[in-house]
Amino acid sequence: MAQNERPSERSPGRKAASAGRGTYAVGDERRSRILDAAVEHFAQWGFHASSLARIAKDVGITQGGLLHHFRSKEDLLVQVLARADENDKEKFFSHEFVSAVECYACLVRLAEYNSTRFGRTRMFNVLAAEAGDPGHPAHAYFTRRYTDIVEHMSGPLRQAVESGELKPGTDIVAVAQETAAVMDGLQVQWVLDPKGFDMVGRFCAYADRLLRSITVDGRGLPADV
Template sequence: MSPTRRQLPPRPETAERRRDILRAALEIFGSKGYNNGPLAEIAEQVGMTHAGILHHFGSKDRLLVEVLRYRDESDVEGIEGQHIPDGTELFRHLIRTAFANEQRPGIVQAYAVLSAESVTDGNPGREYFEERYQVLRGEVAAAFRVMCAEQGVEDPETLDHAAASILAVMDGMQVQWLLDPSNVTLAKTSAFAIEAIAAQVLDPRSAPFTAAPDSPA
């Protein structure tokens, strides 16, 4: 029986070529969407053929998944261990990400477009975004549990609601900012919302705008 051949990492020039393709695809998918962003246009932007793109990624569906992963890598650049931190530091990381996003509207636009498209039937990015949101909700809820350990807040449902709310605020603010950057401040508004949600979790108060289930609207 022959020994298993160890897979070698791609040569530096091949890895850089792949990054060129990912950057071009991120731009084109972000401006035109996945369905309307042709591989031929991506190939032209990087000086390749349609077949050349397929040689590196196999299919347009696979390219989309790799583009999404490439976008994710930008969120953890400069973080020790290249992973999202825990506890209070996670919320600081989210706020830093919002400030960083103001300087990279192309990446923000791509994320907004591709995440919205993922809810459509048969979209190859759906599984990615379903898993992404599930993982992020879990990480934010876990960070809340660390913060709340000394506060006596033990309601898992509250922490789950807070985690989903923070992600919704961040993504929703990105859309508003992309549509009206002159009147919407992405970073400061996102920071305000994150801090307000965290404050409500750490120091629960009455919610005057939430009617009880059996009360008239």
């Protein structure tokens, strides 16, 4: 500090920086609360019947305050889906699988994780059904999602065929598409009856049967999955 600079002359800048950081933190926290509320509303009413005004009310802000963070209901929907995707990719798909068995063991863990977040899973089911309409704002998202799932699974499955883990001639695209359909179908049944339907157990049994049918040595899931 220069000798002729008094501490008081620097304090406004420091206070402004501190206030700025506090403002950003409040904004991030409010944005997160809006996204959480939107998940519940989209899950209960779907996209079209959900209201920005009701979502804002649940968060304790005005609709104008919500629109300060999200430009429109369509933007809010896209951000809700993007956050869910980012979270799942970071938790389960941030590395390359070394085998088909490892890939399916990871999918079982994803099913277990989904069983702990009822609202998000129900929202996904509702929006996926609505998005069959090409005019729905999430139509492109779900179309791209299934393409991405098949592509992501095809890599390790193809390598498993080349390494001799899976039987030659295994239709890896069909296997990936079937797996996605089974996993999402089981989620629908679980949301309808969360206490009576064992989503994780059903998917684990399916993955084990599938692996035993396509692995060269008839190997299924590890015993500790």
